Amino acid sequence: PSIQRADYRPLAWTVETVDLHFCLEPEATVVTNRMLCVRNREAEAGQIRLWGEDLERLSLTVDGQAPQAVREQGALLEIDADGERVVVEVQTRINPKANTTLSGLYLSNGGFFTQCEAEGFRRITCFPDRPDVMARFTVTLEADRAACPVLLSNGNLVEQGELPGGRHYAKWEDPFPKPSYLFALVAADLVALERKVETMSGREVLLQVWVEAGNLDRVEHAMDSLVHSMRWDEETFGLELDLDRFMIVAVADFNMGAMENKGLNIFNTKFILAKPDTATDIDYENVESVVAHEYFHNWTGNRVTCRDWFQLTLKEGLTVFRDQQFSADMLGRMANEAAGPEGAASARAVKRIDDVRVLRAAQFPEDAGPMAHPIRPDSYQEINNFYTATVYEKGAEVIRMLHTLLGPEGFRNGMDLYFSYFDGQAVTCDDFVEVMSEANNGFDLDQFMRWYSQAGTPRVKASGQWNAADGSYTLTLAQSTPATPGQHAKLPLVIPVAAGLIGPDGRDYPLRLEGESQPGATTRVLKLTEEAQSFRFVGLAAEPVPSLLRGFSAPVILELDEDDARLAFRMAHDADPCNRWDAAQRYAERVALAMAADPSAGVPAAFLEAFRALLGNAALDPAFRAQALALPGEAYLLERMTPADPLALRAALVRLMRTLGASFAAEWLATCEAMQVPGPYRYHPADAGRRALANLALRYLAAAGNAQGLALAQARFDAATNMTERFGALAALVQSTHPAREAALAAFHARYRDDALVLDKWFALQAGAWRWDAAAVPTLERVKALMADPAFSLSNPNKVYALLGTYFRANAGEFHAADGSGHAFWADQVIALNARNPQVAARMARALENWRHFVPALQSSIRAQLERVLASPNLSPDVAEIVGKALD
């Protein structure tokens, strides 16, 4: 049942205009759909093809008549039609209340909402539901006025009024042709925060953020983020909002983060609502970046869209890159006001480190497992399974490399040309890369295209040779990419390697390559295009220490033989913050894996010394220190461990955390004290960095069972005036053996018992808890008990992600319990979720896909459960693809 990229064919008929009428009723909504279908001159003649899923078809006419011939196979409907233009009218009945998949039209807390990407529109009406069909939509909504006072759809409101029987209607017109996946409607009881702003060309536009009435005090930050995003896109890319009104709606039941429907973005409440008492600094940052991401899609995604779903990274990789740049600029700008250009540089670097962490924790494992795929996949069974870290995050890295190779101006010229050629069209990744080349004097990007077709994380092996006699240093870089499922032979890629050479005094050498007359910048981008290449640097006074892949200039694994002393040296001196952080991570990884391999191993003194030096370096930005002093994530470490033994790793991490906490208790206590943030809460990178470091200090102290530290955590928990501090203190208490942890959890619950988003944090914290005391109850018992909590529901994706997702995907040391209880529980939950929401089930199913990397005892336990899921009845294509590939 797999769909191939190579099979793409244009449709014989497309749609020019579509007129939709919704008579909204929770259990029986009638959708009347009138399409003007036109022959596609670029395609061979054929039938009109429409897709429909879970629909009750009430009528179907072509030019007002019963159609001559209709062929139906599965979701596909093929209709014979003559001529060039025909009107097809379909009427369907759907049951939003019964729609637990949250794809198509569904109910959430009494309101109607839609999610159509990728193929949800066909669950609303019959339609050529493909992104290469771009039509102009007119939408009329009719609903009960009391239950749904607000009626929204894409574009402009052109008419509204009362109807008999307590009903009312609204008519919306979207002036821009769009694919069906960008259609949206909302009919609910909501209120809006409104703002009017002027665009760069001087047009006044109305911005609205719609939420339930009780949440109106949490939308200001989202609105500010929207305004900042608009300004940024104007200034950075010359791109302006093209509508008179732009709406954001928050909904509590949502499969993903958010959706860029034209003029009517629909968001998971998690990425809209924020106020100091309920949202952490990280939540504020996420709201800002997701609001920006969806807003940026208006150009990269909506005005220019994807020809087919294989091209998904065309819009997603590019838009993630844009939101990453935006966030770095915003954080940099705020930090600049507080701490000048150095503060700005550090804030940007910390953002980059965050992005690298996500890539390594989520994308590297994906690229090393059964789901490995190129950023532009060649086949899929279920497209919803391909909204992946590879398509999004690695896709963004590929765009970043283009930006590096072409420079900011060259990149901008390429973007300008992209819009001038393709505005209003559905295009491919080749179109994008070709236009980037054309805008840059034919810059050769043929080899670069391999990034779009090759899966797997490339390795770059680096070695250096110092020649004392002539003061030269020859750096040799060799690349290789491991085989991935279905793709054995790999060709060399274009890999930009940003390199610096550090002198014995810790300062960067100005770099001079052989053949150049002058030394230049201290960081140079070396272009690795062959399997192996050497670069000879000359004019060096002493043997340098190389610092490679600065700023994480390519999504690769750098293999560089560095002894502990070198890592410690770079931890202390690397001028590139990303690499300085990475040196600390590599050193910690080395220590953690050695301790996992040998249960009697302690923490080497040299590592403690290097760690202490960073911790005590008050000249360093607190946010950076918080990054560098945090251990690498467990998921990333497991990926680096062969065979992966989560229980041994957890035991090692517990010992390591305890030692780092106990050895530097005085320093951690002093740091926590020094990092106090005075005054009322504000979302600002300078304050956030201080809070992050203070919270990290509490974590280490609590792990070590330090009495003063635990008392401090308790005091901060009680006195906190914002969620970042309250939750940070609670997290420290929970990650300890302190008897006060239960009381703190209860107090937190009591305070937020009616707050769904905060309760998600409460669930996640418990699901992610480690056992610091061998006698403590296994986390699984806790998770099972929490499933019975009245606030938990398998129908709400946020709850599932918070409780089950955290346990399956962020608590390996508990989930992989030797008795297999975690694995059996996983299968139970995947099977239960499969029946109600296949997308959510598939996400949970992915938690075990890399099982073949594990130690043999776990493999047999996991295999049995994977097989149990695969054999269970009514398996959705979503889950079947994941589990099938895992067992292949």
Ligand code: ARG
């Ligand atoms: N386009 C949305 C975004 O990136 C995500 C939609 C995900 N939809 C899905 N069916 N997986 O913001």
Ligand code: ZN
């Ligand atoms: Zn997106």
